Amino acid sequence: MIERYVRPWLEAQGFHLSILWDPTDAQRFLMGLGFTLGLAIASVLLSLVIGVLGAALKSSPWRPARQAVTAYVELFRNTPLLAQLYFFYFGLGSLLPMVEDADGHAVRMIGNFQWAVMVLGLHSGAFQIEALRGSIDAVPRSTIEAAQALGLHGRKLFRHLILPLALRNSLPALGNSLAQAVKSTSVAYAIAVPELLYACNRIWTDNFNVAEMMQVLLLTYFILLGACAWLMSRIEARYRLPGYHNR
Amino acid sequence: MSQPLQIQLEDVHKSYGDQAILQGISLSVRRSEIACLIGPSGSGKSTLLRTLNALTPVDSGRIEVCGIRVDAPQLDVPGLRRHVGMIFQSYNLFPHLSVLDNITLAPIQVLGQSRQEAEAYAVELLAKVSLEHKQGAFPGQLSGGQQQRVAIARSLAMCPEVMMFDEVTAALDPETVKEVLNTIRDVAASGMTCLIVTHEMRFAREIADTVYFTDGGRIVEQGEPELIFSRPSDPRTQRFLERVL
Amino acid sequence: MSPLTLLSQRIRPQASASRFWGRAVLLLAVSVGLLAVAWAYRDIIGLLLNWTPALARGFALNILMGVVAMLAATLLGTLLGCLQVSLHRRLRQAAVLLTQLLRNAPWLVVVFLVMNLLPFEFKALDRWWQIPDWLKASLGLGLAGSGYVSEIVRGGIRSIPVAQWEAAASLALPRRKSLRLVILPQALRSMVPPWMSLYCAVTMATSLANLMGVEELMTTLQLRLTGEPRPDLLLPAYLYVFVAFFIYIYPISRYSRYLERKWSLNS
Numbered sequence: 001m002i003e004r005y006v007r008p009w010l011e012a013q014g015f016h017l018s019i020l021w022d023p024t025d026a027q028r029f030l031m032g033l034g035f036t037l038g039l040a041i042a043s044v045l046l047s048l049v050i051g052v053l054g055a056a057l058k059s060s061p062w063r064p065a066r067q068a069v070t071a072y073v074e075l076f077r078n079t080p081l082l083a084q085l086y087f088f089y090f091g092l093g094s095l096l097p098m099v100e101d102a103d104g105h106a107v108r109m110i111g112n113f114q115w116a117v118m119v120l121g122l123h124s125g126a127f128q129i130e131a132l133r134g135s136i137d138a139v140p141r142s143t144i145e146a147a148q149a150l151g152l153h154g155r156k157l158f159r160h161l162i163l164p165l166a167l168r169n170s171l172p173a174l175g176n177s178l179a180q181a182v183k184s185t186s187v188a189y190a191i192a193v194p195e196l197l198y199a200c201n202r203i204w205t206d207n208f209n210v211a212e213m214m215q216v217l218l219l220t221y222f223i224l225l226g227a228c229a230w231l232m233s234r235i236e237a238r239y240r241l242p243g244y245h246n247r
Numbered sequence: 248m249s250q251p252l253q254i255q256l257e258d259v260h261k262s263y264g265d266q267a268i269l270q271g272i273s274l275s276v277r278r279s280e281i282a283c284l285i286g287p288s289g290s291g292k293s294t295l296l297r298t299l300n301a302l303t304p305v306d307s308g309r310i311e312v313c314g315i316r317v318d319a320p321q322l323d324v325p326g327l328r329r330h331v332g333m334i335f336q337s338y339n340l341f342p343h344l345s346v347l348d349n350i351t352l353a354p355i356q357v358l359g360q361s362r363q364e365a366e367a368y369a370v371e372l373l374a375k376v377s378l379e380h381k382q383g384a385f386p387g388q389l390s391g392g393q394q395q396r397v398a399i400a401r402s403l404a405m406c407p408e409v410m411m412f413d414e415v416t417a418a419l420d421p422e423t424v425k426e427v428l429n430t431i432r433d434v435a436a437s438g439m440t441c442l443i444v445t446h447e448m449r450f451a452r453e454i455a456d457t458v459y460f461t462d463g464g465r466i467v468e469q470g471e472p473e474l475i476f477s478r479p480s481d482p483r484t485q486r487f488l489e490r491v492l
Numbered sequence: 493m494s495p496l497t498l499l500s501q502r503i504r505p506q507a508s509a510s511r512f513w514g515r516a517v518l519l520l521a522v523s524v525g526l527l528a529v530a531w532a533y534r535d536i537i538g539l540l541l542n543w544t545p546a547l548a549r550g551f552a553l554n555i556l557m558g559v560v561a562m563l564a565a566t567l568l569g570t571l572l573g574c575l576q577v578s579l580h581r582r583l584r585q586a587a588v589l590l591t592q593l594l595r596n597a598p599w600l601v602v603v604f605l606v607m608n609l610l611p612f613e614f615k616a617l618d619r620w621w622q623i624p625d626w627l628k629a630s631l632g633l634g635l636a637g638s639g640y641v642s643e644i645v646r647g648g649i650r651s652i653p654v655a656q657w658e659a660a661a662s663l664a665l666p667r668r669k670s671l672r673l674v675i676l677p678q679a680l681r682s683m684v685p686p687w688m689s690l691y692c693a694v695t696m697a698t699s700l701a702n703l704m705g706v707e708e709l710m711t712t713l714q715l716r717l718t719g720e721p722r723p724d725l726l727l728p729a730y731l732y733v734f735v736a737f738f739i740y741i742y743p744i745s746r747y748s749r750y751l752e753r754k755w756s757l758n759s
Contacts, residue, residue, distance in 0.1 A: 078741040079734050080696035082703075083710065087730035094723045183598040190703055197601060210608050218597055218605075225596045302658055328664035339659030343677045352673060353663035398659075405663060 016209040019216065025203045032199025033220065039116055039185040039195060040224075044178055046121025051128025055166075056158060058133055069129065076126035081187050084123055089115045089191045116188040124181055131177065135169035136162055168239055175232035179225050196220060250278040252311075253409060253440050254299065259308030261294060268294045269305070270464035276442060276457075278408075281435050283451040283472075284444045286461035287487060292444040295461070296411045299442070300331040313408050329357065332402030336414045338394040340386035340401070346373070347382040350401045358405065365404070372400040376430050392423025396430050403434070410434060412443045448492055452476050460484045536728050543716050550712035551736050557630040557708065558695035564634025565694065566687075569641020574671060576646045587642070594639025600700050606632030607704055626708070629701040637694050644686045648679035681755060688748035692741050699737075709733060 007021050018025045054073070057065045076084065093115060098106040110118075139162055147161045167174075186197045196217060204213040254276040261269040268291045276282045284292045297303040299312055301324050310317040313330040341349050350372065351365035360368075373379040376396040386394055395415055402410060412431060416424040428450050435441050435454055445451055451458060451472065458475040460468045460483075468481045476492075479485045530537060575587035594602075606628055613622045652675050660670035702710040713729055 074742060075734070075738065078692070078696075078745055079737045080699040082699045083730065083733045083737060086710065087727075087734060091727040091730040094726045179596070183596075186598040186600040187700070189600065197598070197604070201604075214601075214605050214608070217601055218593075221598060221601065222593070222596055300662060302661060325664045325666050328662060331662075333662040335655065335659065335662075337655055339655045341656065341659070341674050341678075353665055356669055356673065357664045357666075401663065 015212055016207060017212055017216065018203065018207045018209065019213075022207075025207070028194075028199045028203055029196075029216075032194055032196040035113070035188075035193060035195040035199075036182070036185045036224070039113070039120060039188055039193065040178075040182045042117040043120035043124055043185075044181045046117060047124035047128045047177065047181070048174075050121060050125030051132045052163070054125065054129035055132040055136055058129065059136070059158070073126045073129050076123050077130075081119075081123050081184060082190055085116070085119045085187060085190055088119050112188075112191045112193050116185075116191060116193050120181065120184055120188070123184070124177055127180075128174075128177055131170050131173035132166060135166040135173070138169045139165045168241065171232065171236045171239065175229065175236075178228050178232065182221070182224050182228060250280070252276070253278045253280075253313055254442070255309070255311045256295075256298075257309040259295075259298060259310060260306045261291075261298065261303065262306060268464055269298070269308075272308070272461075272464070272466060274459060274466060274469070276409075276440060278440050279438045280456045281441045281443065281454055282457045282459065283455035284442070284459045284461060285446070285448065285451055285487075286459075286467075290461040291464040292461055293413050296333065296413050296442060296444060299409075299411065300328050300333055302333075325357065329405060330408045332405060332407035332410045334395070334398050334402055334410070334412045334415045336417050338386075338391070338398045338418075340394050340398060342386050344385075345382070346378070346384050346386070346389070346397050349386070349397060350404045353401070354404050369400070369404055372403050373397075375433065376400050390423060391419045392426050395419065395423075395427045399427075399430055399434065407439075409440045409442065412441065412445070414444050414446065416445070416447060446491070448476070448488075460487065462487070533728065536725055539720070539725070540728060540732055543713075546712055546716070547709060547732070547736070550707060550709040551740075553626055553706070553708045554698045554701075555695065555740070557626055557633070557698040557701060557706075558691065560627065560630040561633035561637060561694050561698065562691050564631055565637030565641050565690070568634065568638035570645050572638060572642035573645025573649065574676075576642060577649050577671075579667065591639050591642040591646075594636065595643065597636065597639075599633065599636040599697050600703070602636040603629055603632035603700055603704065606635060625704060626701060626706045629698070629704055629706050633694055633697055633700075636697075637690060640690050641687070644683050644690070645679075647686075648683040649675055651682055652678050685748045685752035685755070688744060688751070692745050692748070696737060696741060699733075709736060 010017055010020075019029045020026070054069050057069045060066060089112060093108055093110065096109045099109045101107045143165075144157070144161065147157055152161065185195050188195050189197045189201070192198065200213045200217045204210045207213075252275050254274075256275070257273050259269050259272045260267070270291075272291070272295060274282075284295065286292055294303055298305050298310060299317065301317055301322060305318055308318060312327065315327050315330070316322070317327060340346075341352070344352065347366060347369055350369040351360075351362065354360045354365040354368070355362060370379055370382065373382060376399060378393060378396055378400070381389065381393065381397075386397070389397065398415075415431070416427050419427060424447070428447065431441070431443065431450075432454060443451070443455070453472075455472045457469060458472045459466050460475060460479075460481070462483050468475060468479060468484045475484065476488065479488055572587050572591055575583050576591060578584045578587065607625070610623060610628050610631070612628075613620050615621075649671070656674055656678065657670060660674045661667075665674070698708060699710055701708050702714075705711065707715075710733055713733060717725065717729055
């Protein structure tokens, strides 16, 4: 139906949107969307875990632990994401043995999608640690001292008091990270992960409709990021402490 | 005393949402007249001043300043503001410019004066407020009273026809209040039309030609200072004066 | 004291002499270890040192691209930022919309967009001018970064108290002159740290030009690597890239954080 009515009208305007009627292109596009979402969600989860662990280690009494975290954060924040991706995929990846897949072909042990998730997670995690540290610092000292006076120490103190309050403080920064994660997934193009940019690239190379696919691509990202923003505002509303955030 | 009318307000109304600030203000000020506005906080005195140089638009009423209809929709706002100078309670000097640059900025940029002209006049004005040695200082290095005097010089540099003072001594220490009041006295004595909102009752009594008492967005009573201060007719005026004097 | 310091407090004996010797031994061990590694990999290190002049030229292109991109971003972004506080409703809405669009597009996509849509040569003043690839990539990054500059400028302008606008207005300064002569000079200081952070991000993003075939650091490195099919060269080679960027970016990043701390304490 779309083929019969929409296509001629669009083409009369000069729009060649093959993803609407060509099943191959449509499939490529949807797969790209799926990979982008998968990369974004997986890397955000990983970065959250790293963020919490890193923030916890930063408050450890053991100085080497704190220094190790600082080194990791500075390293990943002050080098390009693409360089990190290449380092892990080509550099470390070449040191790993090849394994056999189902068809008996030799493939890398860790595939490009897995590497992309790991590197994106590590990269984003460095920023998360900073953001979480800032939110931990925002927890009032007096509240912590009160908890310590009640006998809460160390890991229990962190888990039951500091972490919940800090996570609430960090929701805006987390929202930012989520948006940043969605945008960063495009860099996985470099190692041939078939995410949105890669898919659209293939589509416009085949169909010569660069301008249209660019618009579709940008529009898709805006919608994705808009959905993230909406999601974050729902989460913030849900976890808002009554009266606490009234400034 | 039959100078032409320089400021005329007729039945001016202004509300913010459902908060009515000005509820039918009518007053007129002649050239070289000194008018003082007194009254409790929130009675609309500051808002009244701000309507005269179009910082605050009015909802209804007629306002004419120096022959310019301020309530007209096609008002040339910068043109109006060349005739009216305003001094704020919080001085509002430009912190990134020296005292001299603060004073010469507007004459150079708006009146098109040359730097030499503007600086010469600025130094003259600074001498009048006894701050000529502070030309190169920055606002952060001055006391509150000094900053306020620089603010007055800054407005005078534009050669306005009307000067408005919005509670200019309210944020100052008692010692420095005096030096600023003296400056205002000098400005008034030079024949400038002045509209002064103040809590300094003694000063108002001494300097004003006409005193206006406002309350709840209306002018309750007006007249010569002797009349208002010693024999106020309206009970609200009496209550206010009892509280502050 | 931050909560972190409270948590990491514990009673520690002040044995300074033994700590000094412990540290000295550790330092010695680490140095010996590094020298051993360097000796073992001396051929790789030699190779990388050999390539360094070419790699340095590539990195210089990265830095050039970063500067050009930041220049473009600052010019466009400052204009957009000022328009975002304009009193003209249409202008303001357009500026806000454009800023949001630019901030929500992945940088790689914007670079792709600009690279594909800009012609590689154009006619002006009676002759054909070439736009080299690296310039196109820089302009793409500049476009991407301008959204961020716009927000920085808008934030800076809005951080200036309304009283300053009113004082300038009372002196009959029109709005545009007030913005230029009174507001922006004061806002400039608070804008510097985020601007420097953006410069770091943009400089690192110039590595994306590698995907466009621009001969910057990583492309140069990859070209050399294809001539040397040694798998154990890959790790040190990409480590080299890390080190190059880190040496350039880290000091700038540290300095901008120092400035931010210093100025927030002052005000």
